Amino acid sequence: MIDSINPTAKTIGTLIGTLILGLTFQWQVNSVVALLCLLFLVTSKRTNPTTLLKIMVPITLISLSYFFTGWIFSSEQALFALANNSVPSPSGKDFVNGLKLGTRIFSFAMLGISYSLTTDPHELIASFIQQARMPMKMGYAILTAINLTSLIQRERDNSKLALQVRNIPVKPFDTKPMFTMMIRMVRWSERLSLAMESKGFSEDRVMQMQMTIKRRDILFAVGLPMLIAILGFAVF
Amino acid sequence: MNRNKLTLRDYLLMALISVVFGVLYLMAVYAGTALTTILTPFGLGVLGYEPFFGIWFMAAIITTYLIRKPAVGIITEVIAALIEVMLGNMFGVMVLVSAFIQGVGVEIPFALTKYEKYSYKIAMLSALSAAVLSFLWTGFRSNYLAMDWRIVATIFVIRLLSSLFFTGYLSKRICDKLDEAGILNHNLETGEIIE
Amino acid sequence: MKSLNKLALSVEDLSFEIGGKKRIDSVSFEVDKGEIVLLCGGSGSGKSTLANIIIGYYPEYGGKQDVSHIRISGEDVQYQSVVERSESVRTIFQNARLSFSMKTLREELVFILENSRFNPDEMNGMVEDKAREFNLDYLLDRSFDDLSGGELQRAAFICADLVDVPLYIMDEPFANVDEETMQDYIRYMKELVRKGKSVVIIDHHVDRWNWVDRWLLLDSNQQLHDLSLMASETTKRELLTKEGIVVDASAVPKRDLESKEILLELDKVTLYHEKTIRKSLFKKETQTTTLIEEAYFNLNKGSLTALVGPSGIGKTSLFKAILNVSPYKGEIRLQGKNIKTLKPENLYSKIGLVFQDPSLQFVKTNVLDEMVLSLTAWEKLEDDQAETKAREILDQHHFENKASQSPWVMSQGQQRRLAVLCMTVGDQNLLLVDEPTYGQDARNAKKIMDKLNELCRQGVTCLFTSHDRDLVDAYADQVYEIKEKKVCQVR
Ligand SMILES: Nc1ncnc2c1ncn2[C@@H]1O[C@H](COP(=O)(O)OP(=O)(O)OP(=O)(O)O)[C@@H](O)[C@H]1O
Ligand SMILES: Nc1ncnc2c1ncn2[C@@H]1O[C@H](COP(=O)(O)OP(=O)(O)OP(=O)(O)O)[C@@H](O)[C@H]1O
Ligand SMILES: [Mg+2]
Ligand SMILES: [Mg+2]
Numbered sequence: 001m002i003d004s005i006n007p008t009a010k011t012i013g014t015l016i017g018t019l020i021l022g023l024t025f026q027w028q029v030n031s032v033v034a035l036l037c038l039l040f041l042v043t044s045k046r047t048n049p050t051t052l053l054k055i056m057v058p059i060t061l062i063s064l065s066y067f068f069t070g071w072i073f074s075s076e077q078a079l080f081a082l083a084n085n086s087v088p089s090p091s092g093k094d095f096v097n098g099l100k101l102g103t104r105i106f107s108f109a110m111l112g113i114s115y116s117l118t119t120d121p122h123e124l125i126a127s128f129i130q131q132a133r134m135p136m137k138m139g140y141a142i143l144t145a146i147n148l149t150s151l152i153q154r155e156r157d158n159s160k161l162a163l164q165v166r167n168i169p170v171k172p173f174d175t176k177p178m179f180t181m182m183i184r185m186v187r188w189s190e191r192l193s194l195a196m197e198s199k200g201f202s203e204d205r206v207m208q209m210q211m212t213i214k215r216r217d218i219l220f221a222v223g224l225p226m227l228i229a230i231l232g233f234a235v236f
Numbered sequence: 237m238n239r240n241k242l243t244l245r246d247y248l249l250m251a252l253i254s255v256v257f258g259v260l261y262l263m264a265v266y267a268g269t270a271l272t273t274i275l276t277p278f279g280l281g282v283l284g285y286e287p288f289f290g291i292w293f294m295a296a297i298i299t300t301y302l303i304r305k306p307a308v309g310i311i312t313e314v315i316a317a318l319i320e321v322m323l324g325n326m327f328g329v330m331v332l333v334s335a336f337i338q339g340v341g342v343e344i345p346f347a348l349t350k351y352e353k354y355s356y357k358i359a360m361l362s363a364l365s366a367a368v369l370s371f372l373w374t375g376f377r378s379n380y381l382a383m384d385w386r387i388v389a390t391i392f393v394i395r396l397l398s399s400l401f402f403t404g405y406l407s408k409r410i411c412d413k414l415d416e417a418g419i420l421n422h423n424l425e426t427g428e429i430i431e
Numbered sequence: 432m433k434s435l436n437k438l439a440l441s442v443e444d445l446s447f448e449i450g451g452k453k454r455i456d457s458v459s460f461e462v463d464k465g466e467i468v469l470l471c472g473g474s475g476s477g478k479s480t481l482a483n484i485i486i487g488y489y490p491e492y493g494g495k496q497d498v499s500h501i502r503i504s505g506e507d508v509q510y511q512s513v514v515e516r517s518e519s520v521r522t523i524f525q526n527a528r529l530s531f532s533m534k535t536l537r538e539e540l541v542f543i544l545e546n547s548r549f550n551p552d553e554m555n556g557m558v559e560d561k562a563r564e565f566n567l568d569y570l571l572d573r574s575f576d577d578l579s580g581g582e583l584q585r586a587a588f589i590c591a592d593l594v595d596v597p598l599y600i601m602d603e604p605f606a607n608v609d610e611e612t613m614q615d616y617i618r619y620m621k622e623l624v625r626k627g628k629s630v631v632i633i634d635h636h637v638d639r640w641n642w643v644d645r646w647l648l649l650d651s652n653q654q655l656h657d658l659s660l661m662a663s664e665t666t667k668r669e670l671l672t673k674e675g676i677v678v679d680a681s682a683v684p685k686r687d688l689e690s691k692e693i694l695l696e697l698d699k700v701t702l703y704h705e706k707t708i709r710k711s712l713f714k715k716e717t718q719t720t721t722l723i724e725e726a727y728f729n730l731n732k733g734s735l736t737a738l739v740g741p742s743g744i745g746k747t748s749l750f751k752a753i754l755n756v757s758p759y760k761g762e763i764r765l766q767g768k769n770i771k772t773l774k775p776e777n778l779y780s781k782i783g784l785v786f787q788d789p790s791l792q793f794v795k796t797n798v799l800d801e802m803v804l805s806l807t808a809w810e811k812l813e814d815d816q817a818e819t820k821a822r823e824i825l826d827q828h829h830f831e832n833k834a835s836q837s838p839w840v841m842s843q844g845q846q847r848r849l850a851v852l853c854m855t856v857g858d859q860n861l862l863l864v865d866e867p868t869y870g871q872d873a874r875n876a877k878k879i880m881d882k883l884n885e886l887c888r889q890g891v892t893c894l895f896t897s898h899d900r901d902l903v904d905a906y907a908d909q910v911y912e913i914k915e916k917k918v919c920q921v922r
Contacts, residue, residue, distance in 0.1 A: 147531075157756070161756060162784075162792040163794065164775065164779050165783055166805060166808055167808040167809055169776070179794060180791065183790075191524065192532060194483075194488050195522075195532070198486050198488075198513055198520075199543050200517035200518065200547055200594070201542075201546050205545050206545050206548050206551055208545060208554055
């Protein structure tokens with residue numbers, strides 16, 4: 001169901017929802033939001049289970065690391081630790097502090113992926129152009145760059161190989177291949193813009209893909225932030 | 237100040253450079269995740285991504301240098317974020333906000349000099365302001381108030397150093413070389429004025 | 432005096448300067464409706480610049496123009512932007528891949544129709560009709576990433592033909608294209624002309640254009656000559672030779688037979704590319720495309736060998752396999768050793784590669800530094816020692832007044848010669864050169880091939896690819912052709 005939400009509405013809803021979530025500090029709210037996002041993800045046709053799993057690993061890892069940091073290095077704990085050198089115990093304030101921090105990061109990330117994994121690039125750009133007044137030029141520049149991603153990747157490998165066959169070793173963080181890539185991108189931008197404009201591209205054009213705002217889009221954009229606010233400030 | 241509107245070519249350059257950096261970002265994410273894994277048992281996992289933080293500002297400062305028009309830094313960051321989102325970044329919509337804030341950070345020093353000075357000093361200032369602003373934002377996001385101030389200070393110092401290196405030094409170096417290579421637009425334009 | 436409405440293009444007294452130099456000097460010319468004209472000239476003579484002026488890229492994006500008028504179909508377009516002029520002129524560019532901004536041909540065609548504000552409901556039908564007209568429906572939904580050079584060119588042609596305009600400009604449309612695609616293309620062009628359109632073609636290979644209406648020549652003094660107005664064939668030929676557009680074919684230096692020592696062996700080599708495609712939620716598919724099956728061949732030390740075959744058949748991929756960066760099965764042996772057992776550094780120190788696009792290899796901001804870098808990569812040299820040596824080499828190859836110039840702004844011809852030069856200062860045994868004469872005028876092509884020939888005489892083994900049959904015939908000791916996934920020796 002989340003697939004069919006208008007991307008601009010989805011962006012606004014998720015964005016405000018995330019900001020409100022940032023103002024609440026209860027681990028219960030975080031967990032509910034994370035669960036809700038998981039529901040979005042599972043019901044979406046666009047998410048690939050393997051991708052989802054792959055992306056969940058680092059998210060879990062980061063959340064855990066925040067959990068431990070919050071637990072071991074909580075600000076109250078720090079004051080306390082100055083007085084007597086106690087070992088953190090799995091109950092009490094510090095643990096909850098860790099839990100708060102860990103679930104906070106986790107729910108942010110879940111909101112994030114339930115947005116990015118369920119949105120189609122073409123629709124997103126079309127919707128931004130039509131509903132959010134993104135300049136045509138900007139939208140199509142982004143689409144073009146995305147379409148050229150694999151070519152850029154190939155180019156990158158080539159520019160590294162070009163150095164290696166000249167007997168010049170390439171170290172990590174070496175600026176040489178980077179420099180070559182930058183030059184090529186300057187050139188590409190010239191050629192691509194010429195190609196696009198000489199095909200008549202300008203702000204004044206029609207689009208085959210029409211994105212619209214329906215009632216349920218507004219419901220989502222208003223509903224998600226409201227839900228989080230109610231959970232955060234009224235329920236828990 | 238160059239008040240001309242951004243052209244299609246400018247937007248394409250921003251987007252292409254964002255894609256180039258997208259690969260670098262991905263590498264930084266891997267490296268950061270690996271470091272986080274190592275540090276988590278010591279409770280220091282939060283520091284994992286900090287050494288690489290400066291990489292996130294590079295695209296913005298480079299395009300600002302190349303295009304030399306207002307708002308380029310911010311727009312580049314937003315474009316980069318959108319591209320990341322579409323390629324499946326895990327922080328989704330939040331990177332849009334982060335990107336905007338980082339872009340503002342990178343751009344402030346250039347704006348104060350009316351987009352006319354492109355020295356190492358300005359680049360370093362830009363690195364500093366980007367580090368400070370992004371620190372405040374992640375501070376809100378990750379609730380730094382709940383953490384020991386020493387950890388928070390360490391986060392800031394590492395991020396600042398990373399930013400000074402990647403944004404202030406490395407990016408400026410690449411840009412200077414691009415300038416020497418004679419392919420940049422503003423060279424042509426100034427060339428014409430002299431004639 | 433021709434009546435106005437018979438003219439497709441009319442340029443009067445055009446001068447243009449960019450980068451502090453005059454590139455075009457008081458040029459006037461006209462192209463009639465239904466006429467097809469070749470514009471030729473040496474590398475860097477300003478042909479692409481002229482094309483860019485006609486389509487409006489210059490002076491909108493740089494440079495200084497001085498002109499009394501530029502008219503397309505009688506309408507003055509001098510003050511129009513690229514976008515406005517797109518209603519009267521369409522272009523096909525040198526690099527086809529970088530003229531597409533969408534993912535597939537269908538999306539690209541829709542993009543063009545959207546630009547021209549057609550009714551969105553009719554777009555799909557129009558796209559299908561057009562594709563059927565060119566017999567290219569099978570290309571519509573394939574990603575541009577998977578198309579060969581020839582297919583990309585055909586796609587570019589459909590894109591240009593989709594919207595009705597009076598004038599077409601084609602800048603080296605055949606630079607990377609095989610014979611068959613070229614014939615198809617020429618048929619398309621004749622069709623356009625029959626419909627009353629006009630075409631301006633820019634190309635270095637003048638021989639294939641004997642059938643067009645007129646030849647225009649842009650010379651090294653930035654002047655334009657109409658060759659059809661010249662009285663005799665000999666003056667024409669003289670001018671073309673002087674400008675380096677044609678050369679005497681006889682002057683290829685012959686070599687003695689090379690040694691019998693085998694340098695490179697391909698033993699049952701099968702070349703393929705793997706690609707993972709997400710089909711749906713759970714299905715992931717790895718697609719393997721085989722490019723070459725079970726190839727055997729040997730290269731003798733000191734030989735100059737050509738590798739030919741249509742575009743996209745796998746020539747560049749074979750080069751990469753020899754450098755062990757593209758996947759293959761079977762064994763490739765260099766001096767009897769399997770290359771998979773060699774460390775990358777060792778392999779790269781024995782094999783040099785000049786890319787299809789030479790500018791990929793540059794990293795410095797002036798020619799001298801580039802040369803010094805190449806030298807010091809091979810042997811430990813003091814700074815001033817390296818510089819002296821670099822200057823020596825540059826002098827020998829007529830780069831003396833370019834030493835402080837940036838390699839990035841040199842013309843393509845010079846870039847390629849510099850790339851070859853940088854590649855040859857080391858002590859590699861094998862040199863792989865991809866399309867050494869791509870986009871070169873005949874004189875530059877000859878210079879590059881002579882250099883390769885000279886290297887082979889000194890004992891280096893060279894393998895090069897080319898779409899240019901004459902060049903291959905003139906220089907190669909052996910010719911291998913890739914055809915239907917097989918590699919066979921044709922000479
Ligand atoms: N933006 C620029 N700045 C400086 N010099 C330029 C610029 N564009 C072109 N030139 C120079 O103008 C000259 C003509 O270039 P142009 O690309 O028109 O040549 P060409 O005839 O198309 O050559 P080729 O056959 O190699 O494609 C070259 O010497 C080139 O270096
Ligand atoms: N890294 C890659 N991954 C997948 N497919 C590839 C890759 N590189 C090339 N290909 C495909 O393999 C085929 C052969 O490409 P290759 O560049 O070797 O052709 P070529 O013979 O050099 O053509 P040309 O004459 O146009 O240069 C093409 O269809 C190309 O799209
Ligand atoms: Mg040209
Ligand atoms: Mg090739």
